[in-house]
Amino acid sequence: MTALLEVRDLHVRFGATHAVRGVSFELGAGDSLGVVGESGSGKSATMLAVIGLHDHRAAKVSAAAVSLAGEDLRHAPETRLRDLRGGTVAMVFQDPLTALNPLYTAGFQIGEVLRRHRGLSRRAASTAAVEMLSHVGVPDPRRRATQYPHQFSGGMRQRVMIAAALAGEPRLLIADEPTTALDVTVQAEIVELIRDVQARNDLGLVWVTHDLALLARVADRVLVMYAGQVVEAAPAAELYAAPRHPYTVGLLSSVARLDQPRGERARAIPGGPPRLDQPIIGCAFAPRCSRRFARCVEAPPLLPTSANAAAACWLVEAGA
Amino acid sequence: MSTVSEALGLKVHFRLSQGGWNRRSGPVIRAVDGIDLTIEAGETVALVGESGCGKSTLGRALLRLEEPSAGVVRFEGHDLTGLSPELLRRQRAGMRMVFQDPYASLNPRMRIGEALAEPLRVHGLATGRAARHAVAEILEVVGLDPAVVARYPHEFSGGQRQRIAIARAVIGRPRFVVADEPLSALDISVQAQILDLFADLKARFALTYLFVSHDLAVVRHVADRVAVMYLGRIVELAEAETLFMRPAHPYTQALLGAVPTPDPARERARVVARLPGELPSPAAPPAGCRFHPRCPLVMPVCRTDDPALLHVDAGQTAACWLHRRAEAAAPSSLERLGLSHAHPHHQS
Numbered sequence: 001m002t003a004l005l006e007v008r009d010l011h012v013r014f015g016a017t018h019a020v021r022g023v024s025f026e027l028g029a030g031d032s033l034g035v036v037g038e039s040g041s042g043k044s045a046t047m048l049a050v051i052g053l054h055d056h057r058a059a060k061v062s063a064a065a066v067s068l069a070g071e072d073l074r075h076a077p078e079t080r081l082r083d084l085r086g087g088t089v090a091m092v093f094q095d096p097l098t099a100l101n102p103l104y105t106a107g108f109q110i111g112e113v114l115r116r117h118r119g120l121s122r123r124a125a126s127t128a129a130v131e132m133l134s135h136v137g138v139p140d141p142r143r144r145a146t147q148y149p150h151q152f153s154g155g156m157r158q159r160v161m162i163a164a165a166l167a168g169e170p171r172l173l174i175a176d177e178p179t180t181a182l183d184v185t186v187q188a189e190i191v192e193l194i195r196d197v198q199a200r201n202d203l204g205l206v207w208v209t210h211d212l213a214l215l216a217r218v219a220d221r222v223l224v225m226y227a228g229q230v231v232e233a234a235p236a237a238e239l240y241a242a243p244r245h246p247y248t249v250g251l252l253s254s255v256a257r258l259d260q261p262r263g264e265r266a267r268a269i270p271g272g273p274p275r276l277d278q279p280i281i282g283c284a285f286a287p288r289c290s291r292r293f294a295r296c297v298e299a300p301p302l303l304p305t306s307a308n309a310a311a312a313c314w315l316v317e318a319g320a
Numbered sequence: 321m322s323t324v325s326e327a328l329g330l331k332v333h334f335r336l337s338q339g340g341w342n343r344r345s346g347p348v349i350r351a352v353d354g355i356d357l358t359i360e361a362g363e364t365v366a367l368v369g370e371s372g373c374g375k376s377t378l379g380r381a382l383l384r385l386e387e388p389s390a391g392v393v394r395f396e397g398h399d400l401t402g403l404s405p406e407l408l409r410r411q412r413a414g415m416r417m418v419f420q421d422p423y424a425s426l427n428p429r430m431r432i433g434e435a436l437a438e439p440l441r442v443h444g445l446a447t448g449r450a451a452r453h454a455v456a457e458i459l460e461v462v463g464l465d466p467a468v469v470a471r472y473p474h475e476f477s478g479g480q481r482q483r484i485a486i487a488r489a490v491i492g493r494p495r496f497v498v499a500d501e502p503l504s505a506l507d508i509s510v511q512a513q514i515l516d517l518f519a520d521l522k523a524r525f526a527l528t529y530l531f532v533s534h535d536l537a538v539v540r541h542v543a544d545r546v547a548v549m550y551l552g553r554i555v556e557l558a559e560a561e562t563l564f565m566r567p568a569h570p571y572t573q574a575l576l577g578a579v580p581t582p583d584p585a586r587e588r589a590r591v592v593a594r595l596p597g598e599l600p601s602p603a604a605p606p607a608g609c610r611f612h613p614r615c616p617l618v619m620p621v622c623r624t625d626d627p628a629l630l631h632v633d634a635g636q637t638a639a640c641w642l643h644r645r646a647e648a649a650a651p652s653s654l655e656r657l658g659l660s661h662a663h664p665h666h667q668s
Contacts, residue, residue, distance in 0.1 A: 038507035039478075153598055154371075183370035183534065188578035188592045210508060213537075213580040217587040236584045252582060254512040256537035259581045262561055265541050268512030272477050 004029045004172055004204040005050070008065035012045045014058055016277040019045045021228035029171065032198060032205040034219030034236070036212055036251075040273055042228035043208045047174050051089055052081040069171065087117040090165035092194075094177040096157040100149040106133065106160045107145030113167035132163040136193060155186035159193065166197055172204040173197075179214065191217055212255055216240060224248045227274055227284035230302065234309035244311040247285045283313070291315060322396070324496050324528045325359040325382050325415075329391035332374075332381050336603070347603035351377040353552030355391075356629075361495070364522070364529040366539040366560070368575070369549035372602060378549070379498045379532045383415050384408060395496065413443040416489040420501035422481035426473040432459075432484055433469030439492045454491060461524065462487040462517060479510035483517065490521055500532040515542060536579050540564050545635075548572045551610040552602055557629060558636035568638035570615050609641065617642060 003026040012020035020042040027033050037043040048054050049061045052073065066073045068088065073081070085091070093099050100109060110132050111125035120128060126145070133141035136159045149157055158178060165173060175194060179187040195218055198205045207218050215222060215236070222239045224232040224247065232245040243249045250269040257266075271288040274280055283289070286296040295314040302310040303317055331353055336346035351374040359365050359382075367375045380386045384393055384400040393400045395411055403411065416439075419425040426435055436455045440446040446454050456466035462483040473481055482502065489497055499518070503511040515538065521527060533539050539546060539560070546563045548556040548571065556569040567573045574595050580587055595614045600606055606613050612622040621641050629637040630644060 038509060156598070184536070184578045185370065185574055185595050188580075189594055191580075192592060192594075211580075212508075213582040213587075216582050216584045217580055217590070219584075240582055240584050251509060254509045255582050256511075256515075256535070256541055257581050258537050258540060258564065258576065258579050259583065259586070262540055262564070266512040266515065266538075268516060269509040270513070272479060272510065 002070050003027060003067075004031075004069055005206075006065055006067045007046075007050060008063060010046060010049055010063040010066065011061070012042070012049050012054065013060040018276055019228055020049065021280075023225070023228075023230055025223055025230065025233065027172070027204050027206060029204055030198075030202045032207065032218055032220050034215035034222040035206060035208045035225060036210065036215055036222060037225035038210055038251075038273065040227075040276065041225040043225045044176055045228075046225070047176060047206060047208055051085055051091065051174065052076070052078070053085075083117075086113055086165075086170075087168045088170055089172045089174065090168055090170035092158070092161050092165050092173065092175045092178045094180050096154075096161040097149060099161055100157065100164075102149050105146050105148055106152070106163075110145075110160070110164045110167050113164050117168035129163075129167070132167055133160070136160075136163045136166070136197070137189075138163070153186075154182055155190060158182065158186075158190050162190075162193060162197065166201065169201075170203060172206070174206045174208070176208040177210070178207075180209070180211070187214070194218070212240075212252060213257065224251070227280060228276060229284065229312065231285065231313070232309075232311040233302065234305070234311075238306065238309050244305045244309075244316060245285075245313045246289045246291050246315070248311075250288075293318075322361045323358055323394070324361050324363075324396060325357075325530070326394040327355050327357045327378070327382060327391065328394075330355045330357075330378070330381060330388055330393060331390040332377050332386050333389040347601075349602050350374075350552045350605060351602060352381060352386075353602075353605070355552075355554055357382075357547060357554065357557075359496075359528060359530060361528055362526065363544050364531060364542055366531045366533060366543035366546045367549060368533055368536060368539055368546060370534065370575075370599065372599060373549040374552040374602065375532050375549045376500050379500050379530055380417070382530065383412070383417060383498055385417065409443075413439075413445070413492055414494050415496040415498070416492070416494040418482075418486055418489045418497060418499040418502045420504050422478065422485040422505070423473060425485050426481060426488075428473055430472075431469065432471055432473070435473075435484070436469070436488050436491055439488060443492055445492055458487045458491045461490075461521070477510075478506050479513060482506060482514055486514075486517060486521070490525060490527070493525060494527070496528045496530075498530045498532065501534065502531075503533070503535070503538060511538070518542065536564075536576060548575065551600065551605050553610060553639065554629065555611065555640070556636075556638040558632070558638075562633060562636045566633070566636075568632040568636060568643060569611075569640045570617050570642075571611050572638075574616075609639070 005027040008024045010020055010023045023046050035043045050066055054061055107129040110129035114120045114125040114128050130141045130145045133144055138144050138159050179190050219236045222236050223230050226247050232248045243252055253267045269288055274284055282297040283300055286292045300312045300314045302312045304310050305316055332351050334349045334351060336349055369375045377386055381388055382393055388401055395415055433455055437451040440451045459466045464483055503514055543560045546560050547554045550571050556572045567576055577593055597614045608624045609622040609627055612618045627639045627641050629639050632638050632643045
């Protein structure tokens with residue numbers, strides 16, 4: 001069985017800054033993958049590279065493989081990538097106000113995807129757009145279809161963007177911090193909506209976020225990124241219960257949580273991430289790591305921790 | 321215990337300009353719409369709620385950075401509403417603000433040393449050598465090398481900039497600090513560092529905090545008391561432990577129920593209750609209880625009568641008719657409101 005998405009040894013450079021340093025992962029049809037990391041970890045740059053959205057003048061992208069449903073995207077012409085985006089691959093971003101065109105109605109923008117990717121007539125597209133809005137839980141969809149993005153609240157705008165993303169009948173949905181700008185009650189609703197459409201349409205889902213608590217609800221498998229690399233990859237149940245990389249351990253214990261006794265304060269990871277415009281020698285996390293030892297001057301590869309999981313840490317080899 | 325900050329019947333209304341020449345024509349936004357709040361010395365009070373509920377406006381109004389439309393604001397017993405600019409400036413030395421975005425709150429062209437010395441100069445606390453000494457001292461307190469005085473804000477990471485902004489807030493030894501979403505712009509691993517710093521400073525300088533935040537999980541670990549705001553009002557005010565264990569207002573329950581926990585087994589099993597409808601405009605709050613159009617437990621009285629904060633339990637009040645007579649509210653019905661909304665609500 002071929003994976004829906006396969007990425008091998010992906011690198012992204014912006015001038016001297018080496019933002020993504022050899023990222024590899026696979027996603028099966030209908031699977032959901034969480035990519036978690038802090039700002040500058042390379043999580044968004046990785047996904048933008050996959051769908052060819054980096055500006056070629058600013059970013060240098062190279063990879064051993066980037067394939068979507070068996071198709072090699074590395075040398076795909078821009079016209080082909082444009083067909084894929086909005087069609088086979090849909091994206092939902094943090095800020096729907098920048099992704100939606102302020103000059104067109106919600107109905108028109110969803111209809112545009114239906115016309116372009118599904119070849120519907122103008123009239124059929126406009127009827128189907130109203131259905132899409134209703135499908136993503138926008139009340140009074142007939143009237144809402146005639147309104148402009150600024151007339152929607154943040155949560156409703158995100159629903160419009162999800163409707164537009166689904167209109168092209170994608171097989172892969174990339175969600176990059178889609179709920180970060182939303183209030184917590186609205187965030188919970190959008191998470192439910194995306195989970196629901198993923199299950200109904202058997203979508204492959206990649207959810208990029210800094211929020212480990214949120215991923216616990218949506219991801220089957222989690223990649224933890226640090227300084228442009230995957231430092232741990234594991235099924236969600238394993239990663240949260242028994243994280244192996246000291247960075248994952250630190251990240252999990254710095255999340256403030258409601259289910260722990262009060263006074264059990266979140267613990268900070270000292271220091272900050274390394275600069276990416278200079279070579280990183282050895283393990284990138286070593287300077288902040290409380291468990292570093294002699295071996296860490298060498299960069300650790302991803303070492304298997306179980307049948308289906310790996311961590312880039314020498315402690316794994318040391319059996320600790 | 322002495323009262324540090326106090327609001328009585330406080331309202332802050334803004335008139336939205338419609339553009340055009342008739343500046344008086346726009347709708348009135350009732351950002352803060354009738355609030356009583358007392359903060360005692362040494363307390364950390366958290367103000368939580370979703371965007372547009374008025375929490376930031378209330379925080380600013382307590383420092384009189386917003387002009388009240390009605391009501392009174394006091395700082396250490398002094399009425400701030402009627403003060404002349406000169407007298408207000410004197411009071412301001414005792415109360416400071418920390419903002420969400422440390423990059424926006426630091427002048428990019430001012431060296432760190434100058435930025436930190438400025439409040440000392442403005443309030444006539446120190447100049448020259450004494451100011452330089454105070455700057456070096458406060459930098460060490462917030463965990464930065466005193467040698468950074470010659471550098472500019474852009475040379476620092478987000479977490480370091482927030483340390484500088486906090487140093488600037490506390491260098492004049494205020495008694496009261498309002499921190500408005502001081503962690504929201506920071507990475508999670510750094511947030512915990514800044515929380516530790518707030519705790520250190522509180523102990524060292526005997527500070528009183530108002531912590532404005534949308535993040536309930538963070539608030540739980542720092543606050544002594546929590547005030548929950550909805551559409552310009554405080555709907556629940558309680559000791560932190562009580563509020564998180566037994567939230568009394570249906571809105572507080574919905575907020576807490578929406579917070580995810582990093583535990584896949586638990587998260588996948590959790591049924592999230594959805595609040596019907598959308599947040600009404602603060603220009604036209606609903607009649608009766610402001611939360612009633614979205615409340616899963618709405619009763620006839622809620623549509624007509626606006627509830628005041630009612631006693632629920634020791635150290636806990638909620639603006640909700642369910643608590644009209646605490647003794648009459650059977651425990652079973654309160655348990656039904658618990659966090660784990662296991663059964664679907666009727667949608668109104």
